[in-house]
Amino acid sequence: MQEQIKNIKTLDELAALYASVFGKNGTMTVRLKGMRDLDNDARAELNRENATLRELFKVRQTELENAALMEKLSGQKLDATLNPMPENRGTLHPLTQCLREISAILESFGYKCHTGPEIEDDWHNFTALNTPAYHPARDMQDTFFLPNGNVMRTQTSAIQIRAMEESGAPIKIFGIGATYRKEMDATHSPMFHQIEGLYVDKNITLTDLIGDVRAFLKQFFQMDDIELRIRPSYFPFTEPSIEIDMKWQGNKWLEIMGAGMVHPNVLRNCNINPDVYQGFAFGFGWDRLAMLKYNLNDIREFYNGDVRWLCGAGF
Ligand code: DAH
Numbered sequence: 612m613q614e615q616i617k618n619i620k621t622l623d624e625l626a627a628l629y630a631s632v633f634g635k636n637g638t639m640t641v642r643l644k645g646m647r648d649l650d651n652d653a654r655a656e657l658n659r660e661n662a663t664l665r666e667l668f669k670v671r672q673t674e675l676e677n678a679a680l681m682e683k684l685s686g687q688k689l690d691a692t693l694n695p696m697p698e699n700r701g702t703l704h705p706l707t708q709c710l711r712e713i714s715a716i717l718e719s720f721g722y723k724c725h726t727g728p729e730i731e732d733d734w735h736n737f738t739a740l741n742t743p744a745y746h747p748a749r750d751m752q753d754t755f756f757l758p759n760g761n762v763m764r765t766q767t768s769a770i771q772i773r774a775m776e777e778s779g780a781p782i783k784i785f786g787i788g789a790t791y792r793k794e795m796d797a798t799h800s801p802m803f804h805q806i807e808g809l810y811v812d813k814n815i816t817l818t819d820l821i822g823d824v825r826a827f828l829k830q831f832f833q834m835d836d837i838e839l840r841i842r843p844s845y846f847p848f849t850e851p852s853i854e855i856d857m858k859w860q861g862n863k864w865l866e867i868m869g870a871g872m873v874h875p876n877v878l879r880n881c882n883i884n885p886d887v888y889q890g891f892a893f894g895f896g897w898d899r900l901a902m903l904k905y906n907l908n909d910i911r912e913f914y915n916g917d918v919r920w921l922c923g924a925g926f
């Protein structure tokens with residue numbers, strides 16, 4: 612029997628032989644049926660024979676299946692010169708790339724990165740920033756209020772307060788994060804991102820601020836020189852307050868950021884003595900900077916979920 616199984620050449624023949632042994636009236640089936648008439652030794656012998664035979668069939672079946680597969684593969688040709696399927700690698704979203712660039716530049720200037728909660732209390736988002744409840748400047752921002760009196764953070768300036776409360780002065784940090792306001796058009800999204808800079812120490816002046824901002828913008832936009840315009844402005848948390856514009860493509864002035872010297876009330880609110888320390892702060896929309904860099908007209912494109920943002924195709 613053993614020889615017979617080994618000599619079988621096809622799976623069909625093997626199946627036929629198997630049926631003649633283990634089928635309904637197969638030789639082994641019949642012998643197994645008569646098992647009860649055998650003595651113990653003969654039974655053990657029959658069981659062994661049965662197991663061995665089954666194993667032999669299994670081994671031969673695997674051999675024949677492998678041989679059939681090899682046969683099939685040898686008929687197929689592999690063309691190693693064929694172009695591979697295009698590979699779509701994911702990339703970082705442009706806003707994330709921009710954030711990393713901005714952070715790397717500010718860190719190289721000695722600013723430490725800080726974050727804070729997106730749901731803020733009134734103190735950090737407004738009051739400590741010299742904007743108490745009655746202050747008309749609260750209307751400058753269309754705020755999302757939560758039922759418990761907290762707000763969706765309207766400005767990363769809240770991070771300034773948290774950082775100063777935590778570490779006092781001197782301090783040199785930048786805050787990053789999402790901010791929220793009830794506005795929506797081509798240049799406004801209800802959720803957007805801001806970066807905030809804060810440098811408080813002894814003898815800090817507006818000139819230091821302008822120097823850092825100029826160096827930052829030159830690096831970010833990779834420009835040799837940059838023309839800035841400083842306009843007086845108003846923010847409750849800075850005195851004096853300024854807005855900084857940048858000359859863009861030779862002819863346009865673009866408003867880039869708000870800034871100023873940190874208001875003494877703000878320092879006091881964070882237990883810093885304004886007679887000893889002073890400093891500057893600045894804040895800008897990082898989506899806006901990314902729009903300029905990528906030449907986009909509509910901020911909402913960053914958030915519309917188009918996968919081309921993530922597969923390196925860009926727009
Ligand atoms: N928080 C301001 C805004 O969202 C931007 C800003 C202005 C931040 C002046 C500052 C600053 O730190 O000094 O409009």
